Amino acid sequence: MWSLLGLLTVLQNILPSQLLSLLHSFYESLQDFLSPYSYFEIPEFNGYCGVDHNDLYRHVNLYLNSINSSATCRRLTLSRSKSSNRIAFTVAPNHTVHDSFDRHRLSWTHHVETVQDSIDEKRSFTLKLPKRHHPLALLTPYLDHVTSRAEEFERVSRERRLFTNNGHGSYESGWASVPFRHPSTFETLALEPDLKTQIMEDLRAFSEGREFYHKIGRAWKRGYLLYGPPGSGKSSLIAAMANFLRYDVYDLELTKVSDNSELRALLIQTTNRSIIVIEDIDCSVDLTGDRLSKMSRKATRSEKGRHVSDDGEDNGRVTLSGLLNFTDGLWSCCGEERIIVFTTNHRDNVDPALVRCGRMDVHVSLGACGAHAFKALVAKYLGVGSHVLFDVAESCIRSGGALTPAQIGEILLRNRRDADVAIKAVISAMQAKILGANVDFIEGSREYEEAGVKTPESVDRRLVESPENWETSPGRIGGKKRKENGSTWERKVKFLVRLKSLTKSDSGRRGV
Structure with a gap:
């Protein structure tokens, strides 16, 4: 053994690097030919610059969190963020987790290598599949299963956030957020059973209707109008909806939005699986008044030399047209699985264009307790x-x-x-x-x-x-x-x- 090791050391010193690389490739090819398994590597980053994150790597990490990896892995790395109470784990470096799919035995190995002359680490997952069936025929459905399971696990277990606009929507960070931990649920809401059941069934059908919305050619969104006297539970119902669907909540304050461009920028920055809330829509800004009175104000202001836009709204502010495009225009399709909620104490004060079908699909009347x-x-x-x-x-x-x-x-x-x-x-x-x-x-x-x-x-x-x-x-x-x-x-x-x-x-x- 010592003689063989000495010979290999001498050969590495005297043989050219190109020949050594060729011999190494030949050895790996021979090993792959004789091995009954195929191996697929999933790096943490796409390319070699280490900037573009590989979503498949993140999905694999979430998928291994969703299954009982502790039963098949001897060592796990546990972690918990400051703002979350959930304990997450990853497979320890160079350890393997076994899995099964469609009666096939598979395994994931987490590789972590230290980059030479750097403190950075190179991480990747290696998937091992049996060769007795065509590997690609098994690879595609299995990765689809991994992705769907990971997205569902992320939706259920991730920390949800409550966002509010900070008045800088035209820039990259137009929203500020805190952890969303409102305790309201449909079990704690004081609603009549029939109304509660109807809302829950509608929300469940919406969250499971991705293919249906794509088939009929509609944006995957839904609008809710909650109206009733103060104290009737409108905000509690919104929190219960967010907890039921596991969505983030974006509380949009229209008085902080300077114009329609900033409103569109804020919409672009919202994520999928979110609830966008505008409370007291009839009191936020002057949008829902009588159109004839707006036209008379336009004529009065024009006589004073003040510039007014063609649709009767002032320039440099949020207009009714901008809000309509926000809820049901082309810009409303920049994301999926969103719910837009308007609340008001007086339904009759809201402009009919805002609450028509297609914008506010569900009208919920909240009043006194039954x-x-x-x-x-x-x-x-x-x-x-x-x-x-x-x-x-x-x-x-x-x-x-x-x-x-x-x-x-x-x-x-x-x-x-x-x-x-x-x-x-x-x-x-x-x-x-x-x-x-x-x-x-x-x-x-x-x-x-x-x-x-x-x-x-x-x-x-x-x-x-x-x-x-x-x-x-x-x-x-x-x-x-x-x-x-x-x-x-x-x-x-x-x-x-x-x-x-x-x-x-x-x-x-x-x-x-």
């Missing part, structure tokens, strides 16, 4: 699945005393130490809303003003009277219209008296 949503909030805040006052609360909701999720949540949070007190406080707020609505009705009615019923104190006095005496009370007004309005009012007042008696009797039974 009976199911109320019970879900009570279960979430108080841990109570059933209560004797649930029927009273449902009666209040049916009579127009429903509150928004934010209002109910605040009352429950404030009284979370005692479930009975918390539920009674919510019912009292519902009764106050019913009473306030009827007081507003009375004060706005001319006939009731003529009868002298003007203040809430007079309504309180009627509450303590016996219901049998209402027909003969001094405030009674004759006439057909009075009977219609009076019957509605009397039914609601009777309902309030019955609610008060129910809550008092329940308090007496419980000793409260």
